[in-house]
Amino acid sequence: MRSGLRTLAARAARGLRRLCARPASGAPAARAGSGATVFALSSGQGRCGVAVIRTSGPASGAALRSLTAPRALPPARRASLRLLSDPRSGEPLDRALVLWFPGPQSFTGEDCAEFHVHGGTAVVSGVLEALGRVPGLRPAEAGEFTRQAFAHGKLSLTEVEGLADLIHAETEAQRRQALRQLDGELGHLCHGWAETLTQALAHVEAYIDFGEDDNLEEGVLERADSQVQRLQAALSAHLQDARRGQRLRSGAHVVVAGPPNAGKSSLVNLLSRKPVSIVSPEPGTTRDVLETPVDLGGFPALLSDTAGLREGVGPVEQEGVRRARDRLEQADLLLAVLDASDLASPSSRDFLDTVVAPLGARDPREGGQRLLLVLNKRDLLAPGTPPAALPAALPAPLLLSCLTGQGLDTLLAALRTELAALCGDPGAGPPLLTRARHRHHLQACLDALRRARGSSDLALAAEALRAARAHLGHLAGGGGPEELLDVIFRDFCIGK
Numbered sequence: 001m002r003s004g005l006r007t008l009a010a011r012a013a014r015g016l017r018r019l020c021a022r023p024a025s026g027a028p029a030a031r032a033g034s035g036a037t038v039f040a041l042s043s044g045q046g047r048c049g050v051a052v053i054r055t056s057g058p059a060s061g062a063a064l065r066s067l068t069a070p071r072a073l074p075p076a077r078r079a080s081l082r083l084l085s086d087p088r089s090g091e092p093l094d095r096a097l098v099l100w101f102p103g104p105q106s107f108t109g110e111d112c113a114e115f116h117v118h119g120g121t122a123v124v125s126g127v128l129e130a131l132g133r134v135p136g137l138r139p140a141e142a143g144e145f146t147r148q149a150f151a152h153g154k155l156s157l158t159e160v161e162g163l164a165d166l167i168h169a170e171t172e173a174q175r176r177q178a179l180r181q182l183d184g185e186l187g188h189l190c191h192g193w194a195e196t197l198t199q200a201l202a203h204v205e206a207y208i209d210f211g212e213d214d215n216l217e218e219g220v221l222e223r224a225d226s227q228v229q230r231l232q233a234a235l236s237a238h239l240q241d242a243r244r245g246q247r248l249r250s251g252a253h254v255v256v257a258g259p260p261n262a263g264k265s266s267l268v269n270l271l272s273r274k275p276v277s278i279v280s281p282e283p284g285t286t287r288d289v290l291e292t293p294v295d296l297g298g299f300p301a302l303l304s305d306t307a308g309l310r311e312g313v314g315p316v317e318q319e320g321v322r323r324a325r326d327r328l329e330q331a332d333l334l335l336a337v338l339d340a341s342d343l344a345s346p347s348s349r350d351f352l353d354t355v356v357a358p359l360g361a362r363d364p365r366e367g368g369q370r371l372l373l374v375l376n377k378r379d380l381l382a383p384g385t386p387p388a389a390l391p392a393a394l395p396a397p398l399l400l401s402c403l404t405g406q407g408l409d410t411l412l413a414a415l416r417t418e419l420a421a422l423c424g425d426p427g428a429g430p431p432l433l434t435r436a437r438h439r440h441h442l443q444a445c446l447d448a449l450r451r452a453r454g455s456s457d458l459a460l461a462a463e464a465l466r467a468a469r470a471h472l473g474h475l476a477g478g479g480g481p482e483e484l485l486d487v488i489f490r491d492f493c494i495g496k
């Protein structure tokens with residue numbers, strides 16, 4: 001009877017492999033296998049030293065041969081120097097390095113060719129035009145090479161997402177996170193979870209099939225239940241990541257707020273190293289919320305400058321104040337800026353009492369918004385004089401002068417610490433969930449596990465476990481509706 005259990009486990013494991021495997025060629029989820037051969041410029045647009053043009057599809061070999069005629073195909077995966085000429089007119093186009101990648105050992109899994117040409121506009125357009133005239137070739141759509149790689153099982157969906165993120169990564173931390181995902185870490189984690197689930201399911205199914213049989217191992221159901229329980233704990237822990245991976249992917253919202261004339265716009269310009277906002281001694285200059293993406297110590301942030309918070313102003317500034325308060329609500333991190341030489345003014349007092357004190361009283365470990373209190377214009381304080389004492393409940397302030405740059409290093413270090421807490425360390429710990437799609441499937445899996453454990457009917461419990469496993473499969477493996485794949489591949493540019 002144990003062999004019966006093993007058979008079930010094996011059957012279930014086969015199902016798991018199907019679920020989590022990268023989709024095989026011709027998977028219905030992707031548009032591969034159309035037989036077309038596509039080509040595109042894969043390096044950036046514009047004049048450059050070397051431009052890379054590549055093809056993917058069954059006619060790649062013919063395309064390479066026709067541009068390098070009368071030479072035969074070069075040896076596989078070895079760079080070879082060839083004269084490229086227009087197949088129709090015989091006109092020389094460039095002397096270039098070419099590479100031949102017969103499938104399936106290529107990026108897309110299909111036959112691929114690469115032309116490393118001189119990056120002049122006329123060379124690139126000449127080669128692209130020549131390729132367009134080769135029978136069976138057409139220009140690639142955005143993301144089509146990666147889509148073929150996915151369709152031919154070269155990349156899983158989470159790896160595809162990692163690749164898209166790597167291409168778009170603008171900061172060091174984003175690059176590290178994307179690289180880990182491209183390496184398949186998130187996929188492997190899901191695979192491990194799915195394997196545990198498969199074992200639990202096998203135990204439940206064995207009990208359903210052979211429950212009456214005396215030879216069935218003792219405690220099979222209990223073991224399955226404790227496996228599911230452990231899995232629940234692991235998934236819950238992963239979901240409680242305070243969305244750090246998603247924040248790192250899209251940038252933390254850092255909002256600069258404070259009373260008028262404190263130097264908020266000066267600080268935004270200083271941190272972004274460009275004149276984003278108008279700086280003026282006239283209070284009420286900034287009205288709209290001004291946003292700028294910045295790299296703060298390797299972490300991505302969306303920095304917002306806001307109108308100075310004060311009452312009793314005209315309708316336009318009042319609207320600015322309303323927008324500033326709205327933006328404050330959305331902040332991951334509030335940079336509260338005050339004039340160190342003007343802490344007793346009504347607008348400073350009001351800002352400290354109504355915005356800074358309530359936030360400062362919260363424990364940042366509980367999640368929610370974080371806060372840095374900055375006292376600007378320290379150059380206006382007489383040397384050796386501290387700013388006016390702040391209420392003890394407020395967080396320790398950072399002293400800064402946007403004018404002289406004094407205190408900027410300390411502020412940058414503090415910002416880095418805050419952003420590291422908000423975005424997580426992409427180099428340490430388990431891989432983070434980087435997209436809402438991941439969260440959706442994990443949550444749905446967790447819900448199904450809860451249903452399974454709460455069900456008194458074993459058949460229904462098994463059904464719920466299968467549903468849970470399907471969600472893990474969707475997360476890491478392939479499948480999913482065509483529209484979802486379209487959304488993911490749209491992230492890529494033409495030539496990728």
Ligand SMILES: Nc1nc2c(ncn2[C@@H]2O[C@H](COP(=O)(O)OP(=O)(O)O)[C@@H](O)[C@H]2O)c(=O)[nH]1
Pocket residue numbers: 259260261262263264265266267278279280281282283284285286308376377378379380400401402403404
């Ligand atoms: N002395 C001094 N003046 C500053 C400093 N930072 C900003 N200012 C001046 O304070 C005024 C208001 O600055 P601004 O950045 O427009 O403040 P905001 O209204 O908070 O955006 C301008 O005249 C700035 O040049 C500083 O660190 N020291």
Ligand SMILES: [Mg+2]
Pocket residue numbers: 264265266277278285286305306307308
């Ligand atoms: Mg301003």
